[in-house]
Amino acid sequence: MAAVNISDPAIHRALSEAAKWSKRLGILNYVLGGLTAFATLGALVMLGSISAAALGLPNEVGIEVLAPFILLGIAVAGLYIYIGHKLHRFGQSFTMASGERLTNARLELGFEHFGSLFKFAIIATVVLTILSIGLSLYLLASVLA
């Protein structure tokens, strides 16, 4: 199909460098995912308590109303973690020992991970957008009721 010479050292160097940064970005995404879950939980509990107190209701009522939003926070955290995982796998696919050469198997594996990263990000973004609109409508209905 293609007359691209993958034994070119320029490709090897570029992919090794990309792999290094990709692995670091992957680890960063794991951390950001954890922090997002933690921050969402804290913010929602605080917001629920404040809203309930303002309406003269017990704390639990406010937290119950906002509870479904915790799902959204966990889903966003999951998105970060999955993307981090795929970035890390992409990086691992191109991590080569000194003297080792790039193979088609490595290229195929690495770019499979890279492609599934974008595919998942697109699908998850659409699902999360629909979920957040739905939850906002639910919150509006709860407040009006």
Add this chain to the structure above:
Amino acid sequence: MNDEILDDGMLGLGRSDEELSPGAAEAILRAVKWGKIYVYGFLGLYGLQLFGSLISGAGVGLGETLLAVISLTVFSVLLFGYPVYKFINFLNSTPKGIRTYDHAAFVKGIVDLKSSMRYVAILIFVLLGAYVGILLLALLVGGISSL
């Protein structure tokens, strides 16, 4: 794998590992396809958001809103323009290299992917570092003022 045993007993690369295989090319093209949907979709939505801000803010004050939207656009381009440009180069150059058997275009695409990834990683690390620095500063100021 296309590895083979060399005369000296070492594991070597097969002849077919000198050239890009159809399987690897397909994987790259699939990744590029999803990457294009993601990047162009993101840019389109970002443009739509800016347009929405302009429309919704026009009632309050068109001049101020326009200034805010232009400032935000300039800031975004300064910060993310380079990696987005490099990534779009990767998305266009790599498949072109595969389809037209152009080795130079393929290499350019891969090098652009590397540049884009390195820039984004460094940028995120710098921004997170600045954020942590500001938080620590706030804690320090809070601590001193409570003394």
